[in-house]
Amino acid sequence: MVPPILSLALPSETGRVLSIQSHTVQGYVGNKSAVFPLQLLGYDVDPINSVQFSNHTGYPTFKGQVLNGQQLCDLIEGLEANNLLYYTHLLTVCDPVMGDDGKLYVPSELVSVYREKVVPVASMLTPNQFEAEQLTGFRIGSERDGQEACNILHAAGPSKVVITSINIEGNLLLIGSHQKEKDQSPEQFKIVIPKIPAYFTGTGDLTTALLLGWSNKYPDNLDKAAELAVSSLQALLQRTMNDYRSAGHDPQSSSLEIRLIQSQDDIRNPQVKLRAEKYK
Template structure:
C-alpha cells in the first residue's frame, strides 16, 4: 500500500477539487480511487491524469502513457486561459509516490525535491511510514518517533500531518497532528487499526481523498475527520475481502481491487468504529 504524499486544503462550504493523479482504465488506484468518494462527499472534482495505464502495475503487465511536464502544463494553461483555475482544493500525488514497504519508488534525488519544494506548500501532508522516514530522516519504530516526525514535518510547513500507517506489533497506527497556531503545541492523536490479512491497491489514494473530504467538513477537528476516514476505509476493505471470499478467491494470494462502488453508503455515512485517542 503506497499512500499519496500530500493534499492542499482550503476550507470551503462547496468544494471544487483539482485532483492530479494517475489513472487506470481497469481497477481503482489514483484518480479512480479518489474522484468518486469526493463526489459522494459533495465535491465537484476535475481530474488531471498524470499517468494513464490499462491497469495498475501490480498486474503481470500494463500498457499506457505517462504525461511529461509540458503536457501537464498545457492542461493547466488551458484551464487558466479560460479562467477555470478557481479551485478550493488541490489534491495531488507526487507520481509515482515516494515508496512503501521499505522500497523507494523514485530516484533518490527526487526525495530532496519533495522535501524542499513540495512539503513547504502543503497544508496537509499524508505520508505513510516509509515516506515520513524519508522526508524527515528519522527512523520510525515507536509512537514517540511518529510524534517527532510530525513535529519535523510541521516545521517544514504543513499545519496538518497524518502519518497514515505505522507498523507496530500486529496493528497499524495512524498518528495525526494539527498545529492550529504557529509556535503553539499541536493537537495530536492516534488511531489503532487492526491489520486485515490481505494486500490491496489504491487504499492510500482513497484514504487521502477521505481525509480531504472529512477535514473540510471538520476543519478544526482533524481527529474527527480521521475517525470518519479510517472507519470508512476499513468498511470498504472488509467489504472487498468478503466479496472475494464469496467468489471463491483467497484474499491473501493476490492484490485485491477495492469494492468502491459497492461501498457508497460506507463512504457517505460511515459508522465510526475506530476512535481517536488524544495524546
C-alpha cells in the same frame, strides 16, 4: 455568439478540487480511487491524469501513456485562459507515490525535491510510515517517534500531518497531528487500526481523498475527520475481503481490487467504530 463558459462554472458550496494523479482503465488507484469518493462527499472534482495505464503496475504487464511536463502546463494554461483555474483544494500524491514497505518507487534524488519543494507548500500531508521516514530522515520505531516525525514535518510547513499507517510491535496505527498556530504545540492523536490479512491496491489514494473531504468539513477537528476516513476505509476493505471469499478466492493470494462502487453508503455515511485517542 457563444456565451462564455465561465458563466456556467459557478463555485460549489463545498469546494472544488483539482486532483493530479494517475489513472487506470481497469481497477481503482490514483484518480480512479479518489475522485468518486470526493464526489460522494459533495465536492466538484476535476481530474488531471498524470499517467493513463491499462491497469496498475502490480500486474504482470501494463500499457499506456505518461503525461509530460509540457502537456501538464498546456492543461493548466487552458484552464487559466478561460478563468477556470479557481480551486479550493489541490490534491496530489506526488505521483508516482514515493514508496512503501521499505522500498522507494521513485529515483532517490526525487525525495529531496519532495522534501524541499512540495512539503513547504502543502497544507496537509498524508505519508505512510516509509514516506514519513524518507521526508524527515527520522526512523519511526515507536509511537513517540511517530509524534516527533509529525513535529519535523510541521516545522517544514504543513499545519496538518497524518501518518496513515505505522507498524509498531504488531500494531497498525494512524498518527495525526494538527498545529493550529505556529507558536503552539500541535494537537496529536492516534487511531489503532485492526490489521486485515490481505494486500489492497489504491487504499493510500482513497485514504488521502477521504481525509481531504472530511477535514474540510471539520477544519478544527482533524481527529474526527480521521475517524470518519478510517471507518469508511475499514468497511470498504472488509467488504472487499468478503466479496473475494464468497467468490472462492484466497484474499492472501494476490493484491485485491477494492470494491469502491459497492461501498458508496460507507463513504457517504460511515459508521464510526474506531475512535481517536488524543495524546496529552
